[in-house]
Amino acid sequence: MPDHAVAAAYDAVAELYTDVTRDQVATDLYGRALLTAFAEQVRGPVLDAGCGPGRITAHLRDLGLDIAGLDLSERLIEAARTEYQGIRFDLGDLSALPHPDGTLGGLVSWYSFIHVPPERLPAVFAEFARVLAPGGRLLLGFFAEAPGAQPAPFDHRVIRAYRWAPDRLAGLLGTAGLTATAWLVREPYPNERFRQAILLAERRRPDVSR
Structure with a gap:
């Protein structure tokens, strides 16, 4: 699916989407738990890739992270900048992140990569692996899809x-040099239609044993 189609779709509903998702962190016990676990493990700057109106970015900032947000939707970026003025938000694409190799301590893709065709x-x-530092x-x-299932539109x-089986995602991450550590x-x-999943992974460190 072209990125411009995703951007246009979110631009068209930006105000409604911002309102509907505003309280999702507060009402999601399991999501908050995994966000906290992530924040406790990260060392260094973090990117929220596909940040939407910025609610996850702001929550992680409040947990002490040095974090910025990036999204395809110009109107969602405008909403994020208006609501969370102390955080940097930029327009950008998941497949071409504006960061040098190995410079981020953490990266979040919270229900944003779901629109990327398999x-x-x-x-x-x-690209996620490229910008993450080792560790x-x-x-x-x-x-979420059932274990082993093909991605389902x-x-x-x-x-x-697309819905994804966590084990299949873990396999793709492994190919990219990322190791799933928990899901x-x-x-x-x-108010939801499907099972939900959260996955934590780590950028593998170079093998220096040789």
Whole structure:
């Protein structure tokens, strides 16, 4: 799916999307727990890649991280800049991050890579690995499929997205040089349609034993 189509879809609903998602961190016990675990492990600057209106970025800032946000949607970036004026938010693409190699201590993709077609996701994960320092941490939030299942497209309320089996994602991450260290799958809350998942991973350190 072209990135401009995703950007246009979120631009069209930016105000509504910002309002609907405003309290999601406060009402998601499991999400907060994994965000806290991520924050406790990270050392160095962090990027929220696909930050939307900035709620996750702000929560992680409040947990003590040096974090900035990036998103395709110009209107969502405007909303984030308005609401969280002490944080940097930029326009950008998951597949071409504006950071030198190995300069980030952490990266978050919280329900943002879900719109990337499966055939393009390896390149996106390779880009995530490129910007992370050895030992850097990655946090993914996504809609869950059954173990071993193929990625499943579905009618996301904004634009088509994909559900992923955590073990399949872990395999893609491994190919990119990232090691999954933990994941959580939970049943949907009353207002949700699908099971939800959160995955933590680490950028592998070079093997210096040889």
